[in-house]
Every structure is written in C-alpha cells, then in structure tokens.
Amino acid sequence: MTQPQRFSAAMPGTIDTALRHRLLRDDGQEDICLVTYAPSTGATRTSALMREIVPPKPAERAVHGNASFTGDYVVRAASLAAEQGLGIALAHSHPHGAGWQQMSGPDEDAERSFAHLAHAITGHDLFGMTLAGNGAWSARRWSADAHSTEAESVRVVDSHLRVTWNDALRPVPTPQDSQIRTISGWGEQTQGALARLRVLIVGAGSIGHDIAIRLAATGLVHVAVMDFDDLERVNLDRMPTATQIDIALRRSKTKHALRQLRLAATASNPDLHGFENSICEDLGQRIALDYDVIFSCVDRPWPRAVLNQLAYSDLIPVIDGGIAIDPFADGNGMRNATWRSHVLRPGRPCMVCTRQLDPAEVTLDQQGLLEDPEYIRQSERQEPARQNVAALAISPTASQLAQFISLAVAPGGLGEPGPLQYVLSTHHLMALPTPPNAECFFEQTTGLGDARVELTNTHEAAERTRAARRRAQRTTRVRIARAGDILLTSAQQKWAAMTCPAPPR
Ligand SMILES: [Zn+2]
C-alpha cells in the first residue's frame, strides 16, 4: 500500500460554529486561534479531524487588521495537544474572502516558521486552516521540513454535510448532456459540489447495488462498492441486472456491481472502484477512511459495528437502513413490513442507542459463531430471518438515497431528518425519537481518528469466500464460460459503436 498522498480536514458542526464565532469578528478584522486535531489515516488520504479549540491568552495574540501571535502560544497549544497524542492546526480568518483561499506571503511565512516546532512537540504535521467570511474553509498540511501540500477538501459534518472543495485539486466535473434533467433539479453549483463527494457503499447486495447505480447515474465521479461475497441465486429476484451467467462465471457481488456502475455512470471521467474486502478487515477500514460518505448496506452485526464507529470516530457520515418483513407465523400472508433509514453522525444517535445493533451479537459475529450450525443449535437461536420481497426492495433503497440528498444538498435549507420509519400496512412515515445519550460510547469517540478502539481483525469468512472463488474461477468450465462472455461483450460493444457512432448517452 502506498503512503497517503492526499489531505483533507474535517470537523463536526459544533466546532465549525465555535470557530466562526471566534474568528469572524464583528469589527471585520482577521483573527487566529489554534485547534488540536487527530489524524485519520486512510489508504490514500489523511484527514485532520479538528478536536478542541485552544483560545489564545490576551498576551499571546494581537489583532491589528490582520493578526499576529507569539511562539509561546504555539508551544502551549502544542504541548497540550502532545499530552493527548494530537497534532495542532493554526486557523485564521479572511473576513472578506469567499471560497477556497489562496495563501498570502505573510500567511505562508507564519505557518512555515512554526511547522518544525509543531512537529517536534506533537510528532504530527502542522495543519494550516483558513476560514473565509462566507464560511468556506481551506486547509494545507506542513511537513516537518516545512513543505506545504494543499488539502483537497474541508468537510463540516452536520445535518447538512458542507464541503469546501479545492477546485485546483478537485475540479468541478463538466456537466453532461445526459445530466440535464438532474442538474435542472438543483442547478450546476449544487451538482458540482455533490458530484465531487467520494461515496463508498459497503455491501453490494440488492440495496447497495441499487444505491451505487443511482449515485453513478446522478453524476457522482467517485463511487465505490465493497463486498467480499459471491453473487448467489437467492440474490437474483432483487437484482434485475444480475443473471444466471454472472453466477456461472462466479462473479463476486462487487465485480457485478462494478460492471453495472460503468454502464450507468454519467460523469465524463468516472472513477469507479470495487473492493472485495470486508469493512471488518484492516485494509477494508483503511479504504473506507478515504471516503466522504458511506452507505451501510450490510446486515451482519460486526460490519455494522465498524461502520457505527467510523461515523463518529472519523467524522464520515454513515447512511444506514434496512427492511423488516413480518409474515404471519403460519407462513400464510404478511402482517406488516417496515423500512427505516438514518444518518449516523455526531449529534444523532448511534445504532446501539437506536437498538439497531446489539453489542453482544457483535462479539458472537467476530467469533464466527453466527455461522456455526452447532452453536446455533445449542443456543436455540433462530436462523436470521432474511425475507425481502423484490417489489419492496427498492423502498429502503429510496429511503437511504433520500437521506443522502438531504444530507448533501439540504433541500429547503434542511439537512438530514433523523431516523425515519415507513410502515407499509398503514402507509405511515414516522420520525423516530432521537433522545440524546450523553453516555453513548460511540458519541464519545467523536473525532478520535487513528486512536479509535480497533474493531477490525482477520475475517475468516471473507478469506474463505475469496479463496473458494479464486479456485472456482480456475476450473475449465468457468474459464470457457468467461472466454465466451468476453467475446459476447466485445461483440456487443462493436455493434453499439457501429449503430450509434455518437456516445450512446
Ligand atoms: Zn491569511
């Protein structure tokens, strides 16, 4: 794995509000302050998660149009950060600026002069942050030898996920003719912000697969799916794009989803990825830390626990949901069906607090006992009910996608609505109560980043499934079928190119 080359910064809405209050002064002058941060190290991106504001003492900074500060202030804040294993960020304001800010000469000199000191005391790189008068953030990271690298984005995680993009590193995707109807729904500026979000869908079963395709069709450039599992016959009713051929070829759910994503994507330069990992594996988790929003489309307790944690510890909003179908006990008729959706983020209850996740089940899942027929028999557990009617499967998908749009676009200025539940028998949509829980373990991990309690480990089921798939793919029968499929696909592409020389979209 190559070292992370990309940088980003993130903060919960509460810290953004406090910093705005402090740095955007009524008298219109620039101001500065130091903030501690925790690193969150992904496979290719490191994010600085803002933790705690360290306000300057009166003698430590002076405001005179722009702002100056003393070395003592940096030493005091860095020492405080070092005690907690954190780094420091130097934040200042450009009250008359808007959007991603360029550095002035004095800005660069000030940050450069403290880069080495900050690193020496904390062991972490210095981050520079600028807050523009319109609330836009920009950021850069300074190495110990005082070289700066621009960040690609700054994320404020609130009911509305507000991201300031560095247009130089993450240019606005060019609108496409095929997106005219979508763009007319919210305008080019919103499309430009939305299309740059990096979104990971964990679980490429029917719901995850449908969500991924809708996002790629909406024009999102960076869409990825993660699933180690095989496509199976029981998936076919809810995945109209999957066929018996996919099963005969032993395609993974991820490979299948990736093929469909490539067909559905409307971005001019889509960057689509499929990972045959489990989020419970160390590599799976590190990959996830490269993303801005994650969809949770898995039903097992362990992966849900990992995602539940990342939403808080690494400030990556997780959109979770599911469907429960309740047949009558004699198997004759349906009593009810419900589907629900919610965004996990600081300020909203976690899956444990909303009873969507039982910590005791997580331990059993980690031990592999939920797969063990002997354990299931001895403990007199019910086999997990996995009813899902094809005609209804799209409803939880739609509910999760609507939560995503509320989070990322905030129609009417309102962000995500909190947990929702739809009751099919009466056709009622209910907002579920969200009592704050000060005791919540996961809320208390907010912004811990790499200091999180690691829930990842070797995932034996994932390793077994991948190994069995590789063995099956080497058999003569599958190899012949695969060669036939490649010929057929290439003939289809040639036919499409001959009959419609312009791009089909
Ligand atoms: Zn400045």
Ligand SMILES: [Zn+2]
């Ligand atoms: Zn909780």
